Amino acid sequence: MEDPSRLLIVDDNEDILSTFYEFFNSMGYEVKTAVDGFAALKLLRDKSNFFDCLITDLVMPNISGVGLISIVKKEYPHLKIIAMTGYGDQPGALASEAEADVVLFKPIDLFKIENTVAELINQAKDNKKK
Amino acid sequence: MSTPLIGVSKSILKIKELINHVANTCLNVLITGETGVGKEVVAQNLYAESARSTKNFVKINCAALPETLLESELFGYEKGAFTGAHKKRPGKFQTADKGVLFLDEIGDMPMALQSKMLHVLQSGEFSPLGSDQEFKTDVWVIAATNHNLEESIHKKTFREDLFYRLNIIKIDVPPLRERKEDIPSLLEYYYRLYKSEYPDNHGSKPDSDIIAKLCNYPWPGNVRQLQNCIKKQMILNSWAKIIEELPQEHPESVPQIETDIRMNGAARPKINEINDDRTSIISKFVDLSTSSEKLFEDISLKKIKKLASDRVEKEVILFVLEKVGWNRSRAAKILKISYKTLLYKMNEFDISPPVK
Numbered sequence: 393m394e395d396p397s398r399l400l401i402v403d404d405n406e407d408i409l410s411t412f413y414e415f416f417n418s419m420g421y422e423v424k425t426a427v428d429g430f431a432a433l434k435l436l437r438d439k440s441n442f443f444d445c446l447i448t449d450l451v452m453p454n455i456s457g458v459g460l461i462s463i464v465k466k467e468y469p470h471l472k473i474i475a476m477t478g479y480g481d482q483p484g485a486l487a488s489e490a491e492a493d494v495v496l497f498k499p500i501d502l503f504k505i506e507n508t509v510a511e512l513i514n515q516a517k518d519n520k521k522k
Numbered sequence: 523m524s525t526p527l528i529g530v531s532k533s534i535l536k537i538k539e540l541i542n543h544v545a546n547t548c549l550n551v552l553i554t555g556e557t558g559v560g561k562e563v564v565a566q567n568l569y570a571e572s573a574r575s576t577k578n579f580v581k582i583n584c585a586a587l588p589e590t591l592l593e594s595e596l597f598g599y600e601k602g603a604f605t606g607a608h609k610k611r612p613g614k615f616q617t618a619d620k621g622v623l624f625l626d627e628i629g630d631m632p633m634a635l636q637s638k639m640l641h642v643l644q645s646g647e648f649s650p651l652g653s654d655q656e657f658k659t660d661v662w663v664i665a666a667t668n669h670n671l672e673e674s675i676h677k678k679t680f681r682e683d684l685f686y687r688l689n690i691i692k693i694d695v696p697p698l699r700e701r702k703e704d705i706p707s708l709l710e711y712y713y714r715l716y717k718s719e720y721p722d723n724h725g726s727k728p729d730s731d732i733i734a735k736l737c738n739y740p741w742p743g744n745v746r747q748l749q750n751c752i753k754k755q756m757i758l759n760s761w762a763k764i765i766e767e768l769p770q771e772h773p774e775s776v777p778q779i780e781t782d783i784r785m786n787g788a789a790r791p792k793i794n795e796i797n798d799d800r801t802s803i804i805s806k807f808v809d810l811s812t813s814s815e816k817l818f819e820d821i822s823l824k825k826i827k828k829l830a831s832d833r834v835e836k837e838v839i840l841f842v843l844e845k846v847g848w849n850r851s852r853a854a855k856i857l858k859i860s861y862k863t864l865l866y867k868m869n870e871f872d873i874s875p876p877v878k
Contacts, residue, residue, distance in 0.1 A: 404865065404869075405861075405865065430540055430543065433543055434543070437543075451862075453692055453694070453869050454540060454691070454692060454693075455540075455543075455544065455690075455691050456689060456690055456691065456692065458686075458690050459544075459547070459549050459690040459691045462547065462549055462690070463544075463547050463549070466547075478862075482682055482683055482686040483686050486686055486687065486690075
């Protein structure tokens with residue numbers, strides 16, 4: 393069997409975080425969570441090659457989602473990034489500028505995100521094979 | 523030259539760790555916190571730990587200058603750009619190139635300048651007054667404010683797009699009264715510093731009794747007020763007198779007045795007491811222990827309004843949260859604010875549920 397894909401999910405809303413955790417776990421992913429960009433960055437620096445995909449909220453204390461995306465794109469360019477925002481256009485536009493692979497607007501259908509995650513990870517795997 | 527970030531509290535240690543992780547990213551930083559907490563010290567530490575530490579650290583106070591002057595300070599001007607522009611002058615964006623531009627009191631920047639600011643942050647280009655040429659600039663922008671910028675956005679005094687562009691990394695420095703464990707090390711540090719600056723002064727170090735008293739004081743003027751007290755000690759050499767002169771908190775003075783009324787049998791407190799009452803209210807928000815020149819610089823109705831409303835807001839939020847057993851969505855409904863706003867405010871005021 394193939395190794396499960398590994399996700400890092402970042403959101404300062406614990407309800408959202410646990411919903412995502414449960415959902416992706418049940419879909420067979422290996423999931424780690426962080427409550428803000430700083431906690432996420434520490435996890436990433438600890439295990440830089442561990443994750444396949446990062447799903448992050450944008451408006452968070454300490455290091456915002458936009459900040460996290462900018463850092464990750466520079467330091468871990470292989471990592472796929474999905475940004476989620478419920479805040480209208482401002483942070484979403486900044487996330488695109490920071491080169492998030494996909495920007496989604498809340499409320500988000502969990503199955504839809506899962507589709508996107510699977511697509512991004514497959515893409516990355518295909519690229520690797522080439 | 524730069525001041526280290528002093529403290530042993532959880533929040534200060536976390537800030538140090540955060541600085542360590544982001545100093546080399548050059549992402550825009552917004553530092554928030556009450557007046558006197560050391561926002562500039564945080565900015566200097568970011569700079570000192572970054573690869574830009576060999577370049578310039580340029581500071582500008584957005585509240586201290588009138589709009590037109592602030593604009594020409596930031597962007598510079600060409601000869602003849604306006605009456606009195608006898609020669610070309612470089613702006614801060616130019617002097618800070620490859621280094622750090624520290625925008626203090628960004629919350630007080632006039633709206634018109636905010637949009638120019640946004641343009642530079644987006645494009646990395648600016649043009650001096652009277653010039654039609656755009657210049658490239660590579661500055662690391664670190665901004666600081668004691669305003670709640672989300673509220674300012676609401677009141678339309680701060681641009682939302684600029685806020686999100688600055689708020690990439692946010693460092694909130696809590697007031698001293700919320701990290702009392704930092705007081706002894708701050709006392710030690712500044713005592714040594716002032717002693718070395720003025721070796722002829724003989725102010726004694728605080729003993730454990732005095733330290734305990736100082737730790738129990740709420741320090742409305744935060745670290746700056748504490749620094750001033752230590753400076754005063756260097757000259758007065760009487761901790762007893764310095765502690766006696768510390769502006770007292772309001773709640774302690776209220777019963778005092780009430781008993782006085784009863785004792786005098788008079789309906790109104792004496793003028794003196796009204797004045798005491800007044801200073802005690804004001805002292806919660808402004809450091810009254812400084813010279814009057816400095817004091818007048820510090821007093822700003824806008825700032826005081828913000829500090830006062832924050833204080834009440836925090837208490838109301840805590841009150842409601844406790845009533846509903848820390849159910850945040852219920853609390854948000856009762857307070858008639860959105861869930862996100864509540865979370866934001868809880869974070870801003872450092873409100874967290876009691877540890878089980």
